[in-house]
Amino acid sequence: MRKRVAVIGGGIAGLAAAVRLRDRAPQDTQIIVYEGSGALGGKLRTGELAGGMVERGAESFLTxxxxxxxxAAVRLARRVGLGAExxxxxxIPAALALHGRLEPVPAGTLMGVPGDLGLLGAAARPAVGADPDEGRPLLGPGADVAVGALVRARYGDEVADHLVDPMLGGVYAGRADELSLATTMPALADAARKQHTLSGAVRAAQAAAVRVPGRPIFSTVAGGLSRLVAAAADASGAEFRLGLPVRELSRAGRGWRLVSGPVPAPQVDEVDAVVLAVPARPAARLLATSVPAAADPVGVLxxxxxxxxxxxxxxxxxxxxxxxxxxxxxxxxxxxxxxxxxxxxxxxxxxxxxxxxxxxxxxxxxxxxxxxxxxxxxxxxxxxxxxxxxxxxxxxxxxxxxxxxxxxxxYAPGHLDRVAAARAALPPGLALAGAAFDGVGIPACVAGGETAAEDVWKSLEDR
Incomplete structure (x- = not known):
């Protein structure tokens, strides 16, 4: 019997899910992407200025x-025919704006966290007696902590304020004192559960990262990231319903019932599986009735x-x-x-x-x-x-x-545990994807969308 799968959310996570579903499912599978706004792509949007192109959202992704x-972003670009683009x-290096001067970003840092305090230069001074070995790992097994709390305790306020805060602010628009180490810097969190000093943890995390000689750190698509959005939409072969936010999600037998469109003229669809790729609060609202155990940990973001x-x-x-x-x-x-x-x-x-x-x-x-x-x-x-x-x-x-x-x-400390609890509460055939769950970078969103697609399709195959 022909299957119908809904993807709620037309950002890059939802589009990646739709492409993966198209690759995994029989050709007659109907994939429907619902996007509440009038355009696909979420925060991938290319604009024009003075006759040239400038991104209005994310400008690049990790290679x-x-x-x-x-x-995952590079692989998706290749999959949709943009590998050569x-x-x-x-x-060219970047700088830090400090006290009316532009200072070089110190070498050897991991998102601003130094691995060698001797390389800090004028950007920041470590606290006196910083980062002593106290004979035990910095973090316990599975523990999480705010990035700022760890950096301030080991290096002092100047390093947290002048190096780590601007780095995290550039990516997350957040403050180091409020962002989860395990979510924003998972490699450093893993190393901190083994290493006795923060400098040792930074060096261990850097050593564990596999670097390919000659590979650029960042990539984008010539002509703008809106080309990636359009190419993914085309490759998915999906049916797109724009300007129709999904207002209700409920069980319908072994599948799901979706209500979209305006209240006076609702549009009702029944599908076999759903990928929910919207921000946390809309996701929590849709889950509140059908899967409240998943809605509660999602809605606090x-x-x-x-x-x-x-x-x-x-x-x-x-x-x-x-x-x-x-x-x-x-x-x-x-x-x-x-x-x-x-x-x-x-x-x-x-x-x-x-x-x-x-x-x-x-x-x-x-x-x-x-x-x-x-x-x-x-x-x-x-x-x-x-x-x-x-x-x-x-x-x-x-x-x-x-x-x-x-x-x-x-992402406050404990974010990964909350996401794990939400996903554990989901019934087969329903999966979460997107920046609310897997990280803000384009590769993280793409990978999360693809994993969600695999999960819901496997549930249909198992059925």
């Missing part, structure tokens, strides 16, 4: 996986709001020889990171074209600071960038602003 293989940034500002500056604008910089919260700016787009990505440079700078604004808990109109936020970004660079920037020739309200999950 390799920790085990030395290609990342992958491009990489130039080998908090999110940070951010905004992205892109500035097209005159072609003769002079910028430092950097790919960009990160800003610690101690600087007090709304700007938390900046990318010199046309310097970092050689394929985006145009002779006589504008200099493109993209700034990220807002951290967890700073939602109120983003409550300004677009023109005001763009002006703040322009002014703060000049102050952080030490010289006023010329007026831009074009700008845009992209808001991502509640866009980035904040």
């Amino acid at each position: 390799g996986a920790p085990d030395g293989t290609e990342s 992958l491009v990489h940034p130039g080998g 908090d999110y940070a709001s951010v905004a992205l500002v892109a500035l097209a500056l005159p072609p003769d604008t002079v910028l430092p020889e950097l790919s960009g910089f990160l800003v610690p919260p101690t600087e007090g700016t709304l700007v938390k990171a900046a990318t010199f787009v046309t310097r970092k990505w050689g394929h985006l440079r145009r002779d006589g074209g504008p200099v493109i700078v993209r700034a990220s604004l807002g951290r967890a808990g700073e939602q109120d600071r983003l409550q300004r109109d677009d023109a005001d936020l763009i002006a703040v970004a322009h002014t703060e960038l000049g102050r952080l660079l030490g010289t006023a920037l010329p007026p831009p020739v074009a700008t845009w602003l992209q808001r991502w309200g509640g866009g980035l999950p904040q």
Whole structure:
């Protein structure tokens, strides 16, 4: 009998799930992707500025996986015919904005956590007597802790504030004191359960990572990540229902009943299996009636709001020889990171074209600071960038602003245990995927979507 599988959520995790289902299931299997907004891709969205391309969300993904293989994002790009379209940034360093200066990012760090305190330079000073060997592992078996708590205890406040906070803020828009070590840096957490010092744990985690000589760290798709979205959607062969948020999810015999669309004119579908690839709170609402034991641990996840500002500056604008910089919260700016787009990505440079700078604004808990109109936020970004660079920037020739309200999950300590509890409570034929569960990076979302697809399809085969 022909099977019907629903994927709720049309971000990259949901699309990866749909592609994997198409690869695993018989050709007559109906795959339906429900996306509440009017567009696929979630936070993968390519925009235009001054005749060029600038990402309005994620700009790249890791090329390799920790085990030395290609990342799930690269594999998906190859699967959908974009393997030859992958491009990489130039080998230009980034900096930290500290006390009115741009300082080099110290060598030998893992997401800002140093493995050798002697290499810190001017960016931060370790506490006196930092990181003693106390004769036992830093963490107990299965234990989790906030990144900031561990770094402050071993290295002191300066290292946490000036190195680790801006690194984590650049990825998660969160604070080190509130983010789970096991979720954001799983390799370091594993090493900390064996090593007696934090520097030893960092070095052990770095040694365990398999590096392939000559492989770039980051990749993106020439022409923008929206091409990856479109290619994945096409490869999935799915039916897409855009602008129809799913409002109800309930059991229907051995399958599932979905209610979508407006309340006065509901659309009801019955399917054999469901991949739920939406943010935590919508997922919790859908699970509340049918699987409350899964809804409770999912619904506690908090999110940070951010905004992205892109500035097209005159072609003769002079910028430092950097790919960009990160800003610690101690600087007090709304700007938390900046990318010199046309310097970092050689394929985006145009002779006589504008200099493109993209700034990220807002951290967890700073939602109120983003409550300004677009023109005001763009002006703040322009002014703060000049102050952080030490010289006023010329007026831009074009700008845009992209808001991502509640866009980035904040993984508090214990997140992995909560996700495991939620997944253990799910009945066969229902799986969770996406950044709320598996991590914010594109490879993590792709891998999570593919695993969810495998799980629900196996349940149908077993049935």
